[in-house]
Amino acid sequence: MRTSEPKMCFGACLVTLRQQKGLSQKSLALSAGMDQSYVAGLEAGRRAPPQDRQLLRLCQALHVTEEERHALFLARTLFKLVRGVDQLDPQRAAAMREIASSLGSLSADQVEIVALLASSLAARTLSQGEMNMS
Numbered sequence: 001m002r003t004s005e006p007k008m009c010f011g012a013c014l015v016t017l018r019q020q021k022g023l024s025q026k027s028l029a030l031s032a033g034m035d036q037s038y039v040a041g042l043e044a045g046r047r048a049p050p051q052d053r054q055l056l057r058l059c060q061a062l063h064v065t066e067e068e069r070h071a072l073f074l075a076r077t078l079f080k081l082v083r084g085v086d087q088l089d090p091q092r093a094a095a096m097r098e099i100a101s102s103l104g105s106l107s108a109d110q111v112e113i114v115a116l117l118a119s120s121l122a123a124r125t126l127s128q129g130e131m132n133m134s
Contacts, residue, residue, distance in 0.1 A: 010049040010075040014042055017062050017072070031061035049076035081114065 018028050025043070029036040034054070041047035050058065055076060059069045082096055099114060 010072070010079055011043040011045045013071055013075040014039075014058070017064060017068055018043075021062050023062070028058070028061055032057040034058075049079050077114075 018025070023031075025039045026036045028034075029039045032039075032054075034057070038047065039058075042050065049055070055072060059072060062068070064072070081099065
């Protein structure tokens with residue numbers, strides 16, 4: 001999995017929900033109080049998935065179900081989980097990709113815990129790499 005794929009995963013999820021709800025990018029953007037180019041960038045994978053506040057505004061504008069909201073948050077967490085995977089050693093990168101591929105079977109709380117652990121691991125690994133280079 002390349003690091004750009006999680007952005008596309010989020011974007012594809014957002015496009016699917018928007019189209020299912022019968023909304024245009026412009027109408028979604030207006031309802032969520034966002035710029036249409038921002039929504040287009042999210043959908044195309046040119047923008048990183050939004051933070052909680054913006055994501056909740058999108059969810060409200062889409063009138064999503066709990067399951068649909070979970071899917072959007074899961075897609076965003078997948079992005080967070082693997083965004084720095086290319087900087088990890090190959091064994092850890094493979095483990096992170098395996099974890100990311102199984103996130104759908106976890107609860108929202110479990111996904112958040114995995115994301116926090118992954119971020120901590122990535123930060124520690126990068127820090128150790130910097131120390132080894134000096």
